[in-house]
Amino acid sequence: NAGVTQTPKFQVLKTGQSMTLQCAQDMNHNSMYWYRQDPGMGLRLIYYSASEGTTDKGEVPNGYNVSRLNKREFSLRLESAAPSQTSVYFCASNSPLHFGNGTRLTVT
């Protein structure tokens, strides 16, 4: 039982490149979330999906898109990466939240 799995663990992008962060959970949870953690900022909600087929903006959605592919998977896409998106990204599911181990993204 893996819980919440995020891929990749690390990624370096150049400004303007695009990429998709993948997240899958095997706990049959309805709700899924994407957070970012920056030094001294705590965790901030980017997007969430209350159930399969729905997505909603969180506190900091600009520059991101999401897809709830099915009940298990919730992906986060950066269409044109910017240095301000350098961060650690966490996917989570359910309430109380179960977190993955994060993706550390650097945009140069």
Place this chain on the structure above:
Amino acid sequence: DQQVKQNSPSLSVQEGRISILNCDYTNSMFDYFLWYKKYPAEGPTFLISISSIKDKNEDGRFTVFLNKSAKHLSLHIVPSQPGDSAVYFCAASGGAGAGSYQLTFGKGTKLSVIP
């Protein structure tokens, strides 16, 4: 505007003593409060929660106290152990609709338990 505040970035405690981590909030719509623990290179893990209808919740060595009138909560760890050394995040949610899904986190307090 920070709605959940953890004013102590760090705290050092001797092994066996009590650790007290504090958290203040400003949004009166918050009605559910949680504490998460985070080790380096791992995701946060849920520790304990409390609903606004209670003022105390206990789970083993961990107790959370809620003072609604002061908009303040605290996490007590007794006795503290070296394995408790981690960053602790306070989080809150509340309100109807989208508010119930959105957790607002504090910036965290780094606890160091000295053997």
